[in-house]
Amino acid sequence: MTEFRAPAVELARFRLRVVVAAVFVLVCFGLLAARFHHLQVKRHDYFLTRAEDNRIxxxxxxxxxxxxxxxxxxxxxxxxxxxxxxxxxxxxxxxxxxxxxxxxxxxxxxxxxxxxxxxxxxxxxxxxxxxxxxxxxxxxxxxxxxxxxxxxxxxxxxxxxxxxxxxxxxxxxxxxxxxxxxxxxxxxxxxxxxxxxxxxxxxxxxxxxxxxxxxxxxxxxxxxxxxxxxxxxxxxxxxxxxxxxxxxxTLDIELQKVAEKAFGDRRGALVAIEPSTGGVLALASMPTYDPNLFVDGISTQDWKALNDSPDHPMLHRAIYSTYPPGSTFKPFMALAGLETGKRTARQAIHDVGYFNSGGHRFMDDKIGGHGMVDLHKSIVVSCNTYYYQLANDLGIEGIAGFMAPFGFGERTGIDLPGEATGVLPSPEWKRKRFKKAEQQRWFGGETISVGIGQGYNAYTPLQLANALAALVSRGRLYRPHVVKYVVDSRTGERRAVEPEPLRQIPLRDAHLRAVLDAMVDVNRTGTGKRAFKGAPYTVGGKTGTAQVFSLRGQRYVEGRVRERLRDHSWFVAYAPAENPKIALAVLVENGGFGAQSAAPIARQVIDYYLLDQRAGAPAAEDEEGAESEEGAEGGGEASPATPAVESATPAEEPTAPPQPRPVPQPAAVPAPQPGVARSTR
CATH class of the missing domain: 3.90.1310.10 (Penicillin-binding protein 2a (Domain 2))
Structure with missing residues (x-):
């Protein structure tokens, strides 16, 4: 059978196939070109960076x-x-x-x-x-x-x-x-x-x-x-x-060495401040530790030794631990009485050895009392009864309101980490502190305790030293600082850390002079005279003793109390009294009387700073010698955490004060002779 072909049709089909193939090839090349443009142009920076990251x-x-x-x-x-x-x-x-x-x-x-x-x-x-x-x-x-x-x-x-x-x-x-x-x-x-x-x-x-x-x-x-x-x-x-x-x-490392050596094996803290600038001259916390142990990772053995030590050497007591200030609080209380008009410098009370309030008898440290006591004598002999009455007249709101500007109960803002706030007690503080309604109530007896630096009072040594610096600098409170200059490593430029006044506390010169003159006589004829006997400069100060646990009216005998339960020893001082260049606070944990343990340390530090000598202070008197002096002078200083109370009503008994931060305190050890307050200086 003969097949007939149409050349024209075949040619048309062929051309169509060629066109389709050409279009397909062009589309493929177009897609490749678009992809190439996307990779090489639009995302050039991204892939260049990736390539460089692989190479560099x-x-x-x-x-x-x-x-x-x-x-x-x-x-x-x-x-x-x-x-x-x-x-x-x-x-x-x-x-x-x-x-x-x-x-x-x-x-x-x-x-x-x-x-x-x-x-x-x-x-x-x-x-x-x-x-x-x-x-x-x-x-x-x-x-x-x-x-x-x-x-x-x-x-x-x-x-x-x-x-x-x-x-x-x-x-x-x-x-x-x-x-x-x-x-x-x-x-x-x-x-x-x-x-x-x-x-x-x-x-x-x-x-x-x-x-x-x-x-x-x-x-x-x-x-x-x-x-x-x-x-x-x-x-x-x-x-x-x-x-x-x-x-x-601002630190003087040689002064720091003197301070730390003066503590020996005892626990405690010392803060020394330049009153005119707030610069810290010495800041000791004892015991201490070697920071070189931590540089390349501390060993398990060394860490266990530090962490398990009952003395807690890693604890920065000077700025973190809080303690009742004891009688070092009294100069501020005296100033509060003058500034509020509740007392005059010449106004005196008759101290019979106790103070009655609300059916409670708050005992003084001296049986029979100190006789007639004015403001000056109250500081020199550290008469508790005077401050029981003053606290009662001021009221807790008046006390808290006056003390707050001095920085009590707030962080000082020092350029070191880990500073504690402390406790300036007040009814408002107590309502926030406790959850139960019966614990939130403020009792009159608690105000009396606060007046002698006990009760809920709890401050760091730094807060007390800074408050003293404000007192001797006529009410100007500075933010304490340790760094004086920051030196630029490139230019060598020294950028000063300027003194930063936090506030100016309005105080009358006559009132300040009355309190400061009394603090000078503390070290001439009062509770601190032994430590500063023969000093070639004039120094003001105040001894203090802070109770670690409540005796519930029984007599405190140091030798019958375990070492960790003994009273804390305080001393605050400034010198020279005419133009103070140094103000300091010293705390010796469980050191007993303020004049016995803390004051000699202050003497050594001030001697070195003012006289550039390391001569030690006179040897501390033993307890028997101190007791005999108390009788001759007409009284030492008493500052129990919860003053000795007679005929206390259980419902009115103050809540036990908070314990200091450094060491958990065991249960109280009873002492004999109930009904007699502690004799402390």
Whole structure:
């Protein structure tokens, strides 16, 4: 059968197929071109950065930490060069085998390995990770001689923190420690993650913590070209780090040493302030600790020794622990009586040895009383009855209102972390403090206790020293500070930390003079005269004794009470009285009478500061000698936490006062001779 073809139709079909194929090819090429344009043009910067990230690594350059010196330039915290053994994981084929090999060359214990593993997990593959620090010259030689067969292992020189004064002023200076995961979270929240790249340490306590932003510096960066395996090939650029700023303190480290040595093995605190500026001259908290233990990670043994010690050496007693001020509160009470018009300087009371209020008998320390007592004598002999009556007349609201401007019951704002608020008691405070309605009620007997610095009163040694500084500077209250200058590491410019007046308390000169003159006579003829016998300068002060637990009307005999339950010893002082250059507060935990334990420490500190000598104060009198003096002088000072009460009604009995922060107090130990108040100075 013959097949007929139409050439024209075939040609049309062929052309159609060619056109379709051409369009398909053009569309494909168009899609490729569009994709190429998208990748090469629109997303050029993104992929260039990705490529550079694969080729270039940014290695952090850790800045040198700023140094800390005292007011005379004595170094308190510095950096020193040491050799560290480090491993770059990207250059090591078998990490465990390398660690075992290194352990055969020099001592590497389990703690070193655990710390290395933790740092390795947190580091980038091309960064070196420290395994051991403080290598000796012999250990360095061993590693270097075998380095040819230990790829990725290197010995580097690094700077570590050093505290050359050891335990001296450790609570003030603080310490640095390794950055933890919690620290990392806080750094990221603050937006400082980039500035801490490569840093392994940061401030953990004291000035190291509060001035971390000044001391740390600015991290630099080094651009390094790396190969596909993550190994560095060559350095491309270098941005140097900026060292941290230095700190110059108001602290006198030699005065600090005198203060700490004066405490011996006793627990307590001392705060010395320059009244005209608020600069802290000495800030001792005893016992102390060695901050060098924390620099490279404290050992379990050392930490257990510090943490389990009954003396709590890590506790910053000067700014964190709160105590009843005892009779050191009386000069402020006397001034309150004058300023409010409740008393005049010449107005006297007849002290018969007790004060009756609401059916309660609040006993004085001296049986039979002190006779006729005016304001001057009340401070010199520390007459409790005078202040029982004054507190009753002022009322708790009047007391709290007058004391608040002096900074009692509020943070001073010192440039150190961890400051406590303290307690300035008032009915409002009690309503907030307690939940039960019966506990929220304020009793009249509690006001009487507050008047002699007991009851719910609880202040830090720093608060008491700063209040005294305001008193002797005619009512000007400063924010205490430890740093005097911040020195710029680049320019050397010294940026002063200017004295910051918090408020001016309106006080009449005549009233101030009446109180300050009485405080001078405390150390001439009163309860502090033994400690300052023969002093070549005029000094004002006030002894104080704070009860640790309530005797419930029984007689306090120090020798029959366990050491941790004995009264705390207080002494506040300023000198020279004509133009005060130093104001201080001294607390000796469980030290007994204020004149017996705290006053001699104050004498040694003031002697050194004013006379530049370390001559010790006269030996403290024993209890028997102090008792005999009390009888001759007409009374020491009594300041029980809950004054001895006769015929107390149970419903009206004051709630037990809060215990001091430092050491949990065990149950009260009863003493004989009920119905007699303590005899304290």
């Amino acid at each position: 690594a940014l290695l952090p350059v850790v800045p040198h930490r700023g140094t800390i010196v005292d007011r005379k330039g004595v170094v308190l915290a510095r950096n020193y060069a040491t050799y560290t053994l480090e491993i770059t994981p990207s250059q090591v084929r078998d990490l465990d085998a390398t660690l075992d090999e290194l352990a055969s060359l020099l001592p590497i214990d389990g703690r070193d390995r655990r710390r290395f593993r933790k740092l390795y997990e947190e580091s980038r593959n091309f960064e070196s990770v420290p395994l051991r620090s403080r290598l000796t010259d012999e250990e360095v030689a061993r590693v270097v001689s075998q380095r040819y067969r230990l790829p990725g292992v290197d010995v580097k020189a690094r700077l570590l923190r050093d505290y050359p004064q050891g335990t001296t002023a450790s609570h003030v200076i603080g310490y640095i420690g390794r950055i933890t995961e919690r620290d990392v979270e806080r750094i990221e929240e603050a937006g400082n993650a980039a500035n801490y790249r490569g840093s392994q340490h940061m401030g953990k306590a004291g000035l190291e913590q509060s001035y971390e932003h000044e001391l740390h510096g600015t991290t630099g960066f080094e651009q390094v070209e790396v190969n596909a395996g993550g190994r560095a090939v060559r350095a491309l650029s270098h941005t140097p780090a900026t060292s941290g700023n230095d700190l110059e303190l």
